[in-house]
Amino acid sequence: MNSTTTPAPDHSSGGRRRLAAPTVAMLPRVIDNLSFLYLDVVRVHQDDTGVCAEITSQRRGNETVYLPTAALACVLLGPGTSITAPALATFARHGTTVLITGMAGVRCYAATVPGTLTTTWLEHQAKSWADDTRRLAVATAMYERRFGPGQAPPGATLQQLRGLEGHRVKALYKLLAQQHRIGRFRRSYDPDSWDTQDPVNLALSAANTCLYGIVHAAIVALGCSPALGFVHSGNQQAFVYDIADLYKAELTIPLAFSLNASTHPESEARRSFRNGLRLFRLMPRIVRDLQTLLAPHNAYPDPDDDLDEQLVDLWDPVTGPLPGGTNHAPDHTT
Structure with a gap:
């Protein structure tokens, strides 16, 4: 019978430290x-x-x-x-x-916000959000991610982008209303008169809320702040609304119009939206879109690759991040 020798486990302090150190892969x-x-x-x-x-x-x-x-x-x-x-x-x-x-x-x-998160993407977000030029660049990139590369005029202001977006969304509402033969559609959201709204508005509100939940989960999973929006502001969900807007024209708006004759548009919208998530592979798209928007020049690892990144670093303005869990006192021994 052949036998194999099993390597002895590493009982050194360094080995134990490597095994115990939390990494992003965990x-x-x-x-x-x-x-x-x-x-x-x-x-x-x-x-x-x-x-x-x-x-x-x-x-x-x-x-x-x-x-x-x-x-x-x-x-x-x-x-x-x-x-x-x-x-x-x-x-x-x-x-x-x-x-x-x-x-x-x-x-x-x-x-809820998970506590064991790296701050890498939060730092990218905060730097872009705090600089007006970079903030406008991210807002422009969001617009082009929705409507196609080159669709934002060179040097467009945020006000111009809002106007262009409004025209495109109205045109989409009009097109879908014609396709489903429901006459003129007007978007309304009134929680105080919820039961009196038409099925399309009810379905759209319900589907959008589910979309906000998925986007919020992706944002906090990366360690970003839902409050630091680039187009929206003044609300703890501002960044959630920014990112959710990237997918509404493809996902929630057509779904809502398809339920114009439904007697239970809210529950049907939630079920249909959930069933379509795997088809659209929405969560991987959100994660990659977030990374690309916040750090467009970075190279991102393959999601299947092992990541070996310490969760806690020390800030140094000269040398860059330093590893945590290390005594950095100068060694004066001779």
Whole structure:
């Protein structure tokens, strides 16, 4: 019988330190989490098997549904939902963003932010946001990502970009209204008169809210700030609205018009949008678009490559980032 020799494990302090050091590769890969889940009037808790939702109804009594926490990019908790601390901790370990929303997912009141994140992309975002020239360049790049390269006039101001965008969106509304034979369409969003809105507006609001949840999950997974927007500002979701606008014309607006005759446009919009996420591979697109917009001249590693990056560095304006977890006192020994 042939035998092989197994290398002895590295018990040195350096080996233990390398094994214990957290790296980006250890974090859940947000591009693998392609779906979301909306819950209301349920109790979410952790048991010995996993995170589950307890649902009570007159017709079916008490039911327990286990949630695929590792496969979810975000969970939207609507009215009447309670969640325990152990369940929230499990979502956090899997990098799942938890959003507290209003009825049907409309309005986002709060969101969890994972704590073990690199600040690389937040620093790129802050530098671009704080410089007016770079901020306009990012806004222009967003416009061209939506409508095609070269569509922004050279030297266009932000006001001109807003006007051009408005004309294009109105033209899309008009085209889709003609295709679905629903007459003149006017976009309206009024949470105070929610039930009186037409099916297209209801479906569009519901689908957009789900899109905001997915975008928010991608932004916080990269460690960016949802509040530092380049086109939108003055709101904690400003950057979420910026990035979500890149995909509405392709995803949520056509979907909403297709539900113009639906009797339950909100729930159908959420289900249809969720079913189409894998087809559009939305989460990988969002991550790559964020990286390209914030650092267009950087080379990005393949998502399948192993990453070996320390999560905590020390800032130095002369030498650049220095590794953390190291004693930097000068060595005066002779």
